[in-house]
Amino acid sequence: MNLLVAQAQQIEAPQIDYGAIAPLLVVLGAACMSVLLEALLPKHQRWAVQLVLTLGTLVGATGALIFYATSERPAQGVATLAGAIAVDSPSLFLWATLLVLAFGSVLLIADRSVEPGGAFVAQAAIRPGTIQDRAQATKTGMQTEVFPLTLFALGGMMTFVASNDLLTMFVALEVLSLPLYLMCGLARRRRLLSQEAAVKYFLLGAFASAFFLYGVALLYGYAGSVKLSAIATAAAGTDRSDTLLFAGFGLLVVGLLFKAAVGPFHSWTPDVYQGAPTPVTAFMAACTKVAAFGGILRVLTVAFENTQWEWRGVLYGVAVVSMVIGAVLGLTQTDVKRMIAYSSVAHAGFLLIGSIALTPEGTAPGVSATLFYLLAYGFTTIAAFGIVSLVRNSDGEATHLSQWAGLAKRSPIVAGVFTFLLLALAGIPLTSGFIGKFVVFSAAIEAGLAPLVVIALVASAVAAFFYLRVIVLMYFSEPAPDGPTVTVPGAFTTIAITLGAVVTLVLGLWPTFVLDWAGTGTFLS
Amino acid sequence: MTPTYYLLLSALLFSIGAVGVLVRRNAIVVFMCVELMLNAVNLSLVTFARINGSLDGQVMAFFVMVVAAAEVVVGLAIIMSIFRTRRSASVDDSNLLKY
Numbered sequence: 001m002n003l004l005v006a007q008a009q010q011i012e013a014p015q016i017d018y019g020a021i022a023p024l025l026v027v028l029g030a031a032c033m034s035v036l037l038e039a040l041l042p043k044h045q046r047w048a049v050q051l052v053l054t055l056g057t058l059v060g061a062t063g064a065l066i067f068y069a070t071s072e073r074p075a076q077g078v079a080t081l082a083g084a085i086a087v088d089s090p091s092l093f094l095w096a097t098l099l100v101l102a103f104g105s106v107l108l109i110a111d112r113s114v115e116p117g118g119a120f121v122a123q124a125a126i127r128p129g130t131i132q133d134r135a136q137a138t139k140t141g142m143q144t145e146v147f148p149l150t151l152f153a154l155g156g157m158m159t160f161v162a163s164n165d166l167l168t169m170f171v172a173l174e175v176l177s178l179p180l181y182l183m184c185g186l187a188r189r190r191r192l193l194s195q196e197a198a199v200k201y202f203l204l205g206a207f208a209s210a211f212f213l214y215g216v217a218l219l220y221g222y223a224g225s226v227k228l229s230a231i232a233t234a235a236a237g238t239d240r241s242d243t244l245l246f247a248g249f250g251l252l253v254v255g256l257l258f259k260a261a262v263g264p265f266h267s268w269t270p271d272v273y274q275g276a277p278t279p280v281t282a283f284m285a286a287c288t289k290v291a292a293f294g295g296i297l298r299v300l301t302v303a304f305e306n307t308q309w310e311w312r313g314v315l316y317g318v319a320v321v322s323m324v325i326g327a328v329l330g331l332t333q334t335d336v337k338r339m340i341a342y343s344s345v346a347h348a349g350f351l352l353i354g355s356i357a358l359t360p361e362g363t364a365p366g367v368s369a370t371l372f373y374l375l376a377y378g379f380t381t382i383a384a385f386g387i388v389s390l391v392r393n394s395d396g397e398a399t400h401l402s403q404w405a406g407l408a409k410r411s412p413i414v415a416g417v418f419t420f421l422l423l424a425l426a427g428i429p430l431t432s433g434f435i436g437k438f439v440v441f442s443a444a445i446e447a448g449l450a451p452l453v454v455i456a457l458v459a460s461a462v463a464a465f466f467y468l469r470v471i472v473l474m475y476f477s478e479p480a481p482d483g484p485t486v487t488v489p490g491a492f493t494t495i496a497i498t499l500g501a502v503v504t505l506v507l508g509l510w511p512t513f514v515l516d517w518a519g520t521g522t523f524l525s
Numbered sequence: 526m527t528p529t530y531y532l533l534l535s536a537l538l539f540s541i542g543a544v545g546v547l548v549r550r551n552a553i554v555v556f557m558c559v560e561l562m563l564n565a566v567n568l569s570l571v572t573f574a575r576i577n578g579s580l581d582g583q584v585m586a587f588f589v590m591v592v593a594a595a596e597v598v599v600g601l602a603i604i605m606s607i608f609r610t611r612r613s614a615s616v617d618d619s620n621l622l623k624y
Contacts, residue, residue, distance in 0.1 A: 124606065125606075127609050127610055128610050129610070167585050167588060170588070170589075170592070171588060171592060174592045174595065174596065178595060178596065178599045181599055181600075181603060182599060182602070182603070185603055185606065191610075192610060192621055193621055193622055195603070195606055195607045195610060196607065196619040196621055196622055197622060198603045198606075198607075199552060199603055199604065199607050199616070199619055200619065200622070202599070202600055202603050202604075203546075203552065203555055203556065203559070203600075203616065206556070206559045206596055206600065207543075207546050207559055207562075209596075210539075210542070210543075210559055210562035210563055210566065213562075213563060213566045213589065214539055214562070214565075214566050214569070216566075216585075217566045217569045217570045217573065217582075217585075218569070220570065220573050220577075220581070220582055220585070221532075221569070221572075221573035221576065221577070224577040224579065225581065226581070226585070270622075271622040271623070274622055275622050
């Protein structure tokens with residue numbers, strides 16, 4: 001009881017740097033407002049109002065971010081909200097990346113031209129396969145709750161990459177995951193697959209969060225605090241129990257690697273990517289990847305930099321497994337969305353190489369390289385899923401690879417853009433994918449991970465085979481007579497695909513600007 | 526009684542939960558096992574708070590409870606919707622997505 005009284009007297013209100021966390025506040029505030037609008041507006045007005053609010057929020061938050069980033073601010077960053085949120089250069093870079101990628105994803109989510117009424121079910125409560133379900137599939141109108149859900153997920157991601165203690169990180173992890181679980185289950189067509197994806201993602205995601213949380217508890221027991229810097233200090237040389245430290249680290253990293261879809265914790269990825277509505281898949285593939293690796297980078301460089309020689313071997317092995325799984329299983333896929341999912345597992349392996357590229361002197365050359373790679377990969381993926389949503393037949397998207405045969409004869413432009421994006425995923429020069437791989441691999445060599453880079457190059461070569469297989473299929477096969485058609489996209493999808501493809505090209509030709517920006521600072525410790 | 530026993534109990538409960546997730550078939554039971562894991566973590570957080578002589582761990586346990594409650598809302602909604610479709614909550618029946 002004395003303890004309680006003593007601690008209660010110490011509590012004082014924390015200082016809040018509102019300028020620094022303004023982007024976060026804008027996104028989360030707008031998410032709450034969006035929920036209210038959903039409750040108050042009549043059905044026919046919701047889509048337009050929600051869309052304007054969501055896009056306006058993203059622009060506003062980006063504006064606040066630019067304003068803060070260009071103003072007078074401490075070079076090493078600030079920790080605000082009693083040290084719970086660290087706003088430093090990598091945070092700002094990741095926030096900007098997340099906001100711009102979310103802009104592209106929201107455009108895909110809002111599109112109503114490709115699928116009349118949008119890719120989302122009109123009412124999630126309608127049972128699949130019933131008369132009402134067949135009626136909703138052709139009727140316009142969609143469940144506009146996806147907009148607030150997207151904003152909440154984005155707010156969670158932004159908090160996740162900036163969180164400076166493990167408890168904030170856990171809460172942010174849940175805030176980003178829970179809306180995503182729901183969004184996976186809202187497809188307008190193939191509802192059974194969509195619901196199944198939601199159940200799988202939810203059960204496995206909750207399982208992984210429990211591991212993450214147990215890791216947090218053990219690290220709290222080890223260090224007496226969940227602040228990343230306190231864990232680093234505690235690990236720097238004490239007689240505390242190493243069991244707690246390494247058990248905690250292992251469990252924590254399992255949770256993080258699950259979210260980042262790194263093999264062997266990738267088992268949910270192909271199923272969820274295939275079953276979820278394609279715009280949501282784009283959002284997950286781009287933004288969740290950025291958020292998860294942002295978190296991994298911060299945890300590894302801030303909290304566990306001192307102990308890198310103990311854990312480096314383990315993550316080394318995980319990166320190898322991830323690249324091999326992604327590249328080899330990707331070869332056997334017959335569905336475009338599953339193929340891109342396995343490609344994302346392979347890319348997660350490359351990203352992990354960048355994340356563990358720490359030098360003994362305490363510098364982290366991999367951080368800026370990984371940040372660049374995340375940005376480049378996100379844009380390419382969003383555009384690729386945008387293209388996937390265009391190839392359709394009478395019952396929705398035609399994702400089976402055999403249906404893509406001869407696509408170039410039906411639509412040279414779509415096939416051309418998709419070819420370019422696949423080459424970027426494969427890492428061919430003049431695309432952002434090449435520059436991304438180049439900077440990550442050079443950072444890894446600088447950190448003494450040359451054998452890993454060799455394995456990564458072999459994995460890239462194997463992965464290039466399945467990208468090229470799609471290209472060959474599109475250009476050198478005859479189209480089937482009852483094959484799918486390529487929908488002419490409306491403005492939103494066109495903008496999203498163009499944005500993704502142009503950024504992929506521009507970063508392939510002039511990457512210096514973004515590379516400089518990614519390398520401006522290090523994590524606040 | 527030393528606090529270590531509570532840590533061991535918490536590890537035991539966590540393991541029971543983890544094994545339950547892996548072997549049980551019913552989605553609801555799987556989900557309950559996840560909740561068991563979260564509550565096992567709560568027990569160790571509170572025990573560590575006691576060992577460390579600070580209240581942080583107890584406060585964290587409250588955060589975990591709130592998060593677990595939010596997770597129940599979302600999880601039961603998802604499991605309900607698939608149960609209404611299939612008249613079954615068995616995770617083995619959800620097998621359309623593979624290879």
